[in-house]
Amino acid sequence: LILIGMGTGIAPFRAFIKHLYKNVRDWKGQVRLFYGAKSGLELLYLNDKDGDMTQYYDEGTFKAFHAVSPRPAFDDPIALDVAMEDRANEILEMLQYANTHIYVAGYEKIKGVLDKAFASIMGSPEAWKTRKAELIAGGKWAEVIY
Structure with missing residues (x-):
């Protein structure tokens, strides 16, 4: 699972991750959570950086990566692309698996940033467009955008 x-x-993913690790006893899959905000104030639903997620995650399968805007007062974008590209090899490997699902929740403008980051990771916009279409067609891409 790649959660963004x-x-x-971040709020729906907190409940989802808790459910996954508490109730799905045979869960062995990898979970990568990319989360962040323009500023720390927008992370109210997270509690603190390591927060309550550390109460129920599995260190062997769960990793979380934090991204914030480098200059929130100047309306700079959240550095989500940097956080993802820093882990490009891991994301690329996950994208090769047929059972990988991607869930996205956040602002409308995140979509362009994600497409750019995934295209870079996949090696080209065309490769990403094809893979994203496969994910969507297979019901393995879901987004809640506002």
Whole structure:
């Protein structure tokens, strides 16, 4: 699972991750959570950086990566692309698996940033467009955008 939540978009993933690790006893899959916001104030639903997610995640399968805007007062974008590209090899490997799902929640403008980051990771916009279409067609891409 690749989970991407910006701002208050982190809220649904908190409940989902808790459910996954508490109730799905045979869960062995990898979970990568990318979360962040323009500023720390937009992370109200997270509690603190390591927050309550550390109460129920599995260190062997769960990793979380935090991204914030480098200059929130100047309306700079959240550095989500940097956080993802720093882990490009891991994301690329996950994208090769047929059972990988991607869930996105956050602001409308995140979509362009994600497409750019995934295209870079996949090696070209065309490769990403094809893979994203496969994910969507297979019901393995879901987004809640506002």
